[in-house]
Amino acid sequence: MAMRYRPHLVLLVALGLILAAGLLCLYSSCHQKGDFIRQDAFVKQALWLGIGLCGMFLMSHLDYRRLNFFMAPLYLVALVSLVFVLVSGRIIMGAQRWLTLGGVSLQPSELGKYVLVLVLAGHYSSKAVLGVHADAHSAGFIKACAVPLGLTLLPTLLVMAQPDLGTAIVYFFIFFSCAFLAQVRLRYLAGLTAAGLAGLPVFWHFLKGYQRLRLLVFLDPGSDPLGAGYTVIQSKIAVGSGRLLGKGFMSGTQGQLNFLAERHTDFIFSVWAEEWGLLGSLALLVLYGVLIFAILRIAETAKDMYGRLLACGVAAVLFFHAAVNVMMNMGMCPVVGLPLSLFSYGGSSLVFNLLALGVVLNIAKQK
Amino acid sequence: MRLGTYRILVLLTFAAVALGLVMIQGVRGPRYQDLSRRNAVRLIPQEPYRGRIYDRHGRLMADNVLSFDVVIIPQELGDREETFAHLAALLGMTAEKVAYAYKKGYLNPFTPVPIASGIDKEKAIIVAEQELDLPGVAVHLNAKRFYPSGEVTAHVLGYISEIDRERITRLKSYGYDLKDKVGMSGLEETLDIFLRGEKGGEQIEVDSLGRKVRLIGYRPSAFGSDVTATLDLELQQLAYAAMRGYAGAFVVMDVKTGEVLVLCSKPSYDPGVFIDRSQTKRLNEYLTSAGAPLMNRATCAAIAPGSVFKVVTAAAALRARGFSSSMTYVCRGRLRVGDRYFQCWSTHGPQDFFQGVAHSCDVYFYHLGFRANPDGMARTAHEFGFGEKTGIDLPQEVAGFIPSRVWKNLARLENWYDGDTANFAIGQGFVQVTPLQLARMMAAVANGGLLVSPRLTKAIAGEAVVERPAKRVHLDKEQLAMIRKALRYPVSLSSGTAHNLDIEGLGICAKTGTAQVTGMPAHGWVAGFFPEDEPRYAFCVFLEHGGSSHAACEVAREVLEEAKKRGIWR
Numbered sequence: 005m006a007m008r009y010r011p012h013l014v015l016l017v018a019l020g021l022i023l024a025a026g027l028l029c030l031y032s033s034c035h036q037k038g039d040f041i042r043q044d045a046f047v048k049q050a051l052w053l054g055i056g057l058c059g060m061f062l063m064s065h066l067d068y069r070r071l072n073f074f075m076a077p078l079y080l081v082a083l084v085s086l087v088f089v090l091v092s093g094r095i096i097m098g099a100q101r102w103l104t105l106g107g108v109s110l111q112p113s114e115l116g117k118y119v120l121v122l123v124l125a126g127h128y129s130s131k132a133v134l135g136v137h138a139d140a141h142s143a144g145f146i147k148a149c150a151v152p153l154g155l156t157l158l159p160t161l162l163v164m165a166q167p168d169l170g171t172a173i174v175y176f177f178i179f180f181s182c183a184f185l186a187q188v189r190l191r192y193l194a195g196l197t198a199a200g201l202a203g204l205p206v207f208w209h210f211l212k213g214y215q216r217l218r219l220l221v222f223l224d225p226g227s228d229p230l231g232a233g234y235t236v237i238q239s240k241i242a243v244g245s246g247r248l249l250g251k252g253f254m255s256g257t258q259g260q261l262n263f264l265a266e267r268h269t270d271f272i273f274s275v276w277a278e279e280w281g282l283l284g285s286l287a288l289l290v291l292y293g294v295l296i297f298a299i300l301r302i303a304e305t306a307k308d309m310y311g312r313l314l315a316c317g318v319a320a321v322l323f324f325h326a327a328v329n330v331m332m333n334m335g336m337c338p339v340v341g342l343p344l345s346l347f348s349y350g351g352s353s354l355v356f357n358l359l360a361l362g363v364v365l366n367i368a369k370q371k
Numbered sequence: 372m373r374l375g376t377y378r379i380l381v382l383l384t385f386a387a388v389a390l391g392l393v394m395i396q397g398v399r400g401p402r403y404q405d406l407s408r409r410n411a412v413r414l415i416p417q418e419p420y421r422g423r424i425y426d427r428h429g430r431l432m433a434d435n436v437l438s439f440d441v442v443i444i445p446q447e448l449g450d451r452e453e454t455f456a457h458l459a460a461l462l463g464m465t466a467e468k469v470a471y472a473y474k475k476g477y478l479n480p481f482t483p484v485p486i487a488s489g490i491d492k493e494k495a496i497i498v499a500e501q502e503l504d505l506p507g508v509a510v511h512l513n514a515k516r517f518y519p520s521g522e523v524t525a526h527v528l529g530y531i532s533e534i535d536r537e538r539i540t541r542l543k544s545y546g547y548d549l550k551d552k553v554g555m556s557g558l559e560e561t562l563d564i565f566l567r568g569e570k571g572g573e574q575i576e577v578d579s580l581g582r583k584v585r586l587i588g589y590r591p592s593a594f595g596s597d598v599t600a601t602l603d604l605e606l607q608q609l610a611y612a613a614m615r616g617y618a619g620a621f622v623v624m625d626v627k628t629g630e631v632l633v634l635c636s637k638p639s640y641d642p643g644v645f646i647d648r649s650q651t652k653r654l655n656e657y658l659t660s661a662g663a664p665l666m667n668r669a670t671c672a673a674i675a676p677g678s679v680f681k682v683v684t685a686a687a688a689l690r691a692r693g694f695s696s697s698m699t700y701v702c703r704g705r706l707r708v709g710d711r712y713f714q715c716w717s718t719h720g721p722q723d724f725f726q727g728v729a730h731s732c733d734v735y736f737y738h739l740g741f742r743a744n745p746d747g748m749a750r751t752a753h754e755f756g757f758g759e760k761t762g763i764d765l766p767q768e769v770a771g772f773i774p775s776r777v778w779k780n781l782a783r784l785e786n787w788y789d790g791d792t793a794n795f796a797i798g799q800g801f802v803q804v805t806p807l808q809l810a811r812m813m814a815a816v817a818n819g820g821l822l823v824s825p826r827l828t829k830a831i832a833g834e835a836v837v838e839r840p841a842k843r844v845h846l847d848k849e850q851l852a853m854i855r856k857a858l859r860y861p862v863s864l865s866s867g868t869a870h871n872l873d874i875e876g877l878g879i880c881a882k883t884g885t886a887q888v889t890g891m892p893a894h895g896w897v898a899g900f901f902p903e904d905e906p907r908y909a910f911c912v913f914l915e916h917g918g919s920s921h922a923a924c925e926v927a928r929e930v931l932e933e934a935k936k937r938g939i940w941r
Contacts, residue, residue: 037584185373241410244395244403257411261578278407282396286389293385297378304374316377327384334391 011305012368015298018291019346019361023053025276025288026347032254033268033275037261045268045349052351056358063362064369068311071363075119075126079155082119085112086162111352113171116159118360120178121317127152128186129310141187148188149196152179167212170340174324176200181320182313185303218339235271238263240335242274243285250281268349270341273333285330288347292326299361302368311367318360321345412587413577415482416548419568420514422595424528424558426604427632427829432524433559438515439495441508442483443473446582448507458508461498462487481575481583489515489647516552516646520604522639523611526667527602527827529557529766530642555645556665558600558827560766565831568595596832601630606930606939610635613929617922618662618915620669620806621930626814626900626909628838629823631763633910633930634807636668668913670761670768673803677884677920678731678868679896679911680752680798682812682854685728685736687743687751689850694742696724696853702734708789713737724853729860729867731883733797740796745787748795749775754844755812756822757804762839763825771808774801798884809898810911816858817880817906820844820851858882859903869897871924874932877940878903881927883920892916895923901931908940 030049034042089112128140140148156179164172183193208216242258251257256278259267267275277285296319303315322345329344331337343350345357395403424433441462448454452466455473459466469486476484486508490498499510516531518524534542534551545564547553553567554560571592576584603623610621614637623633640657644650657664666672688694704718715733719726727735740748752758758773774795776787794800807825815822821841828836844851858880861867868883881899888894895917900909910931912923934940 037578181377185377187373238410240395241403241406243392244400245407246396247400247404248397257576258407261411261576261584263407263410263579277392277396282392282400285392285396289385289389289392293381296381300374300378300381316374319381323381323384327388330388331391334388334395336388336391 009301011298011301012365015295015302015361015364015368018295018298022288022291022295022346025291026272027053028253029272029276029279029347030268030349032256032279033259033272035254035260042268048351049349049354052354056355059355060358060362060365063359064365066362066366067370068314068363068366069308071122071314072126072310075122078115078119079123082112082116083158083162085110086116086159088112090162090165111350113159113163113166113168114350114352114356116163117171117174117178117321118318118356120156120159120175121182121314121321121360123155124152124179124182125310125313125317127155128182128188128313129308140183141189143188145192148186149183149192152183153196164210167215168341169211169215170328170342173328173340174321174342177324178317178320182317185316186309186313235265235339236335238265239271239274239333242271243277243334246278246281246285248282250277250279250284253279255279269343270329270339270348271333272348273330273344276347277333289326289330292322296323296326299364302364302371305371306367307371311370315364315367318364321360322357411576411578413479413481413575413581415573415575417571417573417592418514418552419570419592420594421516421531421552421568422562422566422597422832424566424598424600426600426602426607427630428603428605429599430604431519432600432602432604433528434517434519435514436517438489438513439492440488440511440513441486441490441495441498442511443486444481444483444507444509445477446480446507454505454507457501457505458486458498461501462490462494480581481577483509483511488513518642520608521641521643523608523635524602524604525557525639525642526636526669527557527600527607527634527765528642529554529559530645531555531559532645556767557667557765558598561764562598562828562831566595566598569593598828598832599830600827601625601632601829602634602827603632603939605937606633606934607635609930609933611637611639613926613933615926617917617926618668619913619917619923620667620672621910621912621926622669622806622810623908623910624810624814624823624825626817626906627821627823629811629814629825629841630829631807631825631827632908634667634669634827636666638662638664640664667765667767668915669806670763670765671805672913672915673769673771673805674894674913674915675800675802675886676798676804676809677886677894677896678733678736678798679809679882679884679898680802680804681728681731681736681796681884682816682858682882683752683755683757684739684743684748684796684798685724685854685857686755686816686844686846686850687747688739689853690751690846691743691747694739699723700727700735700738702732704734706734706737706793708737708793711790713790713793725857725860728857728882729864731861731868736796737793740792741789743796745774745776745792745795748792749773751844752802754822754842755808755815757802757808757812761805761807761811761825763807764828768807769805771805772801772803799887806898806911806913809896809913810909813898813900813911814909815844816851816854817900817909819848820846855880855903855906858899862899868920869899869924871921872897872899872928872931874928874935877901877931877935879931880906881924883924885920888916892918895920897923897927899927 031046034046156175160172160175242264256275258264258278259275264271264274299315299319303312306312325342325345328342332339343353426432455469456466459469472486473484495510531552532555534553554563571590573586574588576587578584610633618637621633621635624631644653699721701721702715702719705712705714719730719732722732722735752773757771760768760770779785779787811825820843822844823841824839861869862872862879862881869881872879872881879899879901880903881897884896886894895914897920898911900906912927914923917923
């Protein structure tokens with residue numbers, strides 16, 4: 005009997021491997037010179053992983069179409085919490101991103117990513133937009149672009165005010181992915197892109213000093229080798245020095261001797277690449293590819309437009325994070341502060357990603 | 372369906388990332404690996420134990436002694452102000468001075484910063500006892516160069532000091548590094564490559580702040596080779612003492628091997644001043660003093676030899692055609708050369724070769740100079756090693772100068788006059804020689820015409836240093852025997868100029884010299900060899916502005932006589 009391609013199983017296997025590798029790598033990066041210096045972080049992450057897996061299980065048993073009812077309230081919660089974080093959020097690493105609720109720090113911008121996916125999927129699958137052709141191709145500019153863009157811009161502007169450039173770009177990417185896959189006319193999207201490019205100089209004007217510096221440093225890391233460029237240079241050295249087979253678990257000198265900044269969050273991939281080499285980093289990349297393709301396959305076989313767009317949105321979020329984070333670690337793109345989904349330390353991100361994957365599993369179940 | 376397009380986008384992006392990974396980790400991996408190693412690995416050099424220097428009888432002349440140094444290891448330093456104040460109180464310094472020394476000496480978190488070096492043993496024990504209350508402070512035992520005979524051997528041994536810019540450029544390819552201690556003069560410099568040994572060190576891993584994490588490797592340093600010099604320390608001390616307040620030089624060498632037994636230059640300096648940098652005031656005095664104590668007068672003072680040079684004139688005359696030792700010239704106290712009179716220091720009447728040498732009669736030697744002519748004298752002088760470096764194993768030496776007709780025509784645009792020949796013949800005018808060159812000339816006369824190379828190194832690490840082949844002077848045995856015989860008269864005759872050197876049993880042959888200096892007391896010279904029958908030692912004494920050759924003879928007599936009493940000559 006030929007094995008049937010069951011994407012949800014593939015998804016679970018890839019997910020399991022990524023999560024296991026992530027914990028292993030986090031364990032290493034919480035050490036310094038052989039001391040377990042961030043034991044609390046490792047334990048916390050393990051706890052969050054447990055909570056996230058429970059959440060994923062619950063979500064996989066909740067009919068995804070019910071989410072449509074929670075869409076509006078969730079969007080409001082996300083917007084309010086983003087506003088609230090601006091007003092009262094704790095300042096971590098120079099940016100206000102966390103909200104403390106009963107001793108637990110939450111990152112509303114992580115919630116915002118998947119709420120935006122929900123909102124856009126709901127919008128593009130509503131009867132008003134779909135019309136007779138069952139897709140958004142025939143919809144006018146207002147319905148197909150202006151309204152969803154407005155829905156995207158609201159949280160985007162709030163996130164940019166934090167300031168969190170990376171997440172803002174993620175929001176835009178979610179919008180374009182959903183609009184593109186909902187068959188919105190290409191000329192609308194092209195028009196929006198052109199308008200966006202024209203607005204870049206204005207955008208530059210609104211960037212904070214350190215954000216500009218990061219972009220400039222990306223163009224020439226040597227311009228500030230001891231300041232902003234240091235992070236990129238050291239992470240490139242870490243990745244490159246892993247060579248083919250890596251330096252071995254817990255033996256990366258760049259990571260263990262504290263040359264890497266942010267090595268348990270945004271630069272955790274450097275630790276992985278240094279200790280496991282090209283083989284390890286390619287394997288991880290392949291796992292992300294398999295995961296994303298499994299989700300896209302689930303989207304393809306979804307029984308309705310809503311499920312299809314939801315799954316695509318989740319795939320878009322995971323893809324964008326993985327691609328940008330790894331390229332950031334290699335100095336292939338600017339340092340924008342995006343974690344590696346399912347791998348980096350960070351409770352909010354992990355839990356929301358797992359919840360979203362639970363939704364995807366439910367979509368797979370209901371085809 | 373646009374999903375297909377989207378898949379291609381994902382695939383292409385991941386392919387690009389994969390390609391990037393292959394580039395960074397695969398193709399450029401070795402380079403990044405090297406960078407990561409350099410990030411994390413540092414070397415702490417460990418100074419080797421420098422070879423010792425002995426005299427020919429095994430007496431120690433350069434040694435290493437233990438020095439108690441108080442250091443601070445920055446990465447272990449606790450509360451700065453408190454530690455500085457506490458340490459300052461123990462050392463009897465001010466806290467500001469400790470802070471200044473720390474700031475000045477700081478290199479990186481793991482290299483100890485020297486705060487005080489060479490402190491008393493008692494103080495060192497007190498500090499060591501309180502190390503627990505002084506986090507980061509430690510007492511280190513280091514080897515310090517020590518010269519037991521100090522000023523007596525300063526010019527022979529030289530001293531060591533931190534490498535300078537000129538030497539680091541010259542010696543970098545021989546494994547010398549910044550901050551290395553190297554020999555700066557004397558044998559310490561010439562033999563540095565043997566004496567220095569090989570640096571060892573610790574290879575350590577450091578973190579991003581440069582703090583030591585762990586030891587990766589350790590290589591012990593290798594001892595430098597011990598060196599035996601040709602010097603006779605006892606004799607050197609006698610010579611140094613006999614020179615008293617004079618400025619000048621005293622050289623004694625073995626006529627057959629060229630081994631230098633005494634090489635003494637006055638005024639001298641204390642080489643310890645260069646080791647202990649706290650004595651900057653004395654160091655400045657040495658550098659600025661008009662007496663130039665750092666200069667080795669035995670090899671670096673080029674002075675008119677006066678009548679000692681008459682040995683060369685005599686040798687040149689003996690080679691000249693139609694000259695016979697029995698020919699006499701009459702000294703009337705002066706000789707007319709061209710349109711002026713050249714004086715003799717006395718009126719000697721008729722003089723033959725032996726009388727002329729014995730009395731050092733200038734008029735007799737004017738005549739010999741004309742017989743030999745300036746070209747003959749210059750050629751003979753060059754054969755005796757004048758006008759070129761002797762090649763002694765010391766870093767600084769001058770060549771001296773022997774004039775010639777061509778030189779005068781070209782460099783001075785003047786003709787060579789007979790007056791120049793007359794001056795040349797008695798070692799005045801343009802001639803310049805070093806005390807070492809005169810001693811070597813005497814050695815060549817004494818040993819039968821071999822121009823030996825003077826040297827100070829007898830053995831390195833127990834292995835004898837090979838003698839360099841000696842050139843031969845173009846004089847036959849009879850001529851040399853005649854000069855030797857003549858050189859006995861200044862000592863043996865009561866009217867001889869070096870009669871006070873007539874020491875019972877030594878059979879000294881010598882020639883004196885006085886080099887006139889306008890407006891200043893004359894330089895005094897005496898050079899010779901002994902014993903007469905089978906010469907073994909050549910010597911030369913030079914007294915800068917010593918007034919006359921008589922004082923030089925007195926100095927020489929004092930040393931040679933005392934050495935005979937002690938049985939040094941054997």
